[in-house]
Amino acid sequence: MRADPAPYDRRLSRLRLGFPAAEALLILNEKNIRYLTGFTGGDGALMVGPDWLELLVDGRYVTQARGEAPGIEIVEFRSRVEGIAAVAGRHGVGRIGFEAASLTVEEHLRLQAGLPEVGLEPVAGALQTLRAVKDQREIALIREAARIAAEALAAVRDMIRPGVRERELALELEYRMRRGGAEGVSFDTIIASGPNSALPHATPGGRAIADGDCVKVDYGAVWGGYHSDETCTYVVGRPSARQEEVYRLVREAHDRAIGAIRPGIACGEIDRIARECLAEAGMESYFTHGTGHGVGLDVHEPPRLAAGREELLEAGMVVTVEPGIYLPGVWGVRIEDTVLVTDQGAQCLTPSSKDFTVL
Ligand code: GLY
Ligand code: MN
Ligand code: MN
Numbered sequence: 001m002r003a004d005p006a007p008y009d010r011r012l013s014r015l016r017l018g019f020p021a022a023e024a025l026l027i028l029n030e031k032n033i034r035y036l037t038g039f040t041g042g043d044g045a046l047m048v049g050p051d052w053l054e055l056l057v058d059g060r061y062v063t064q065a066r067g068e069a070p071g072i073e074i075v076e077f078r079s080r081v082e083g084i085a086a087v088a089g090r091h092g093v094g095r096i097g098f099e100a101a102s103l104t105v106e107e108h109l110r111l112q113a114g115l116p117e118v119g120l121e122p123v124a125g126a127l128q129t130l131r132a133v134k135d136q137r138e139i140a141l142i143r144e145a146a147r148i149a150a151e152a153l154a155a156v157r158d159m160i161r162p163g164v165r166e167r168e169l170a171l172e173l174e175y176r177m178r179r180g181g182a183e184g185v186s187f188d189t190i191i192a193s194g195p196n197s198a199l200p201h202a203t204p205g206g207r208a209i210a211d212g213d214c215v216k217v218d219y220g221a222v223w224g225g226y227h228s229d230e231t232c233t234y235v236v237g238r239p240s241a242r243q244e245e246v247y248r249l250v251r252e253a254h255d256r257a258i259g260a261i262r263p264g265i266a267c268g269e270i271d272r273i274a275r276e277c278l279a280e281a282g283m284e285s286y287f288t289h290g291t292g293h294g295v296g297l298d299v300h301e302p303p304r305l306a307a308g309r310e311e312l313l314e315a316g317m318v319v320t321v322e323p324g325i326y327l328p329g330v331w332g333v334r335i336e337d338t339v340l341v342t343d344q345g346a347q348c349l350t351p352s353s354k355d356f357t358v359l
Pocket of ligand 3: 229293320322336
C-alpha cells in the first residue's frame, strides 16, 4: 500500500509539464508504471492525460492495483488494445505518445488497427530521464539494498578460498542476500575466478578457486523495488606484484572518477577521467566498457557514464563507477561502487571496502 501519495503526485506533475491538451501518454514499462503509481504488478498499462489518469490491468491484478494505487482510476481489461481504445475514446484523445522501447511491432500494429482515428507517436526515454534524479525515499531504499548485499558478502567472504567453486559461492551469496531480507537479486551474481575474472560479465561455473586467483564478485540486492550494484575483486592466496599493481591502478581510476563527481559535470567527463588514469599507465585498452550507469528501479538506467555523453550529473542522481582492467586469458580486476551525487560531491552507498584485499 502507498504510504504517501505525494511523491507520485510530484512525479506526475513533472511528467505533465508541457503536456498539450487532447494528448495522452501510454506507459507500458512496468517500472515506469510503478514509479508513477506505486502499482507493482508485472503487467498493465497506464494512460496519463493532462488532467486524468487511468491504470489498466487484467483480472489478475485488480485487487492488487486498488490496494497499491488508491485514488487512481483502475480499469479492468480483457484485451489490452480494447482497453486502451476505450479509455482514449472516453477522453477524446487524438494523439497518444507511447514508450517506443516498451511496445513490440506486433502490439503497435494491433494498437493502430484498434485506434484508427488516433495518432500514435513514439516518445523516447521520457520516463527514464525523469527517474534519474532520486528523492530521499528512493535513496534510502538503494542504501538499504546495498547494506543488505554487503552484509551477505561479509558473511560469505570466508568461503572465498581454494577449492570452492564459483557456482557454490554465487548460490551462497544470493541465498544470504535473500535471507537478509532482499526481495531479489539485482542481476545474476557474477563470481569469476582466475582467467574467468578477465571476462567482464562472466557466468559463475564449475571452476574451483585456486591459489593466486583474482576473484571478482559483482552482485546486488533489491529492496523496495530498488537495486544496488557493487563489485569487489579479491586475490586469494599469494598475490603477484602485477596483480597488486593493476589493482592499485584500477582503484586510482575509481577514486579519481568518484572524486570528480559533482552536479554540473558531464557524464562523459567522468568516463574520460577514469580512462585517462589507466592511459597514464598504458593500460586503457584493457578497459572495455563504460565507467558507470544510473541505478534505481532498474539496475541499469540513465544516465550513462560513457565516452562522449553530454548529459550533466545532477544532485540526487545515483550512479555506479566501475572501472576495470581485463587481461584476456589471464585475470581481471573491477572495482565498482554505487554513489549518490550531492552538492558536496559523491557519497558512496555501497559499504564494502575497496582496499586491496588478500584472502
Ligand atoms: N553487474 C552489472 C554491472 O555492474 O553493470
Ligand atoms: Mn555490477
Ligand atoms: Mn554496474
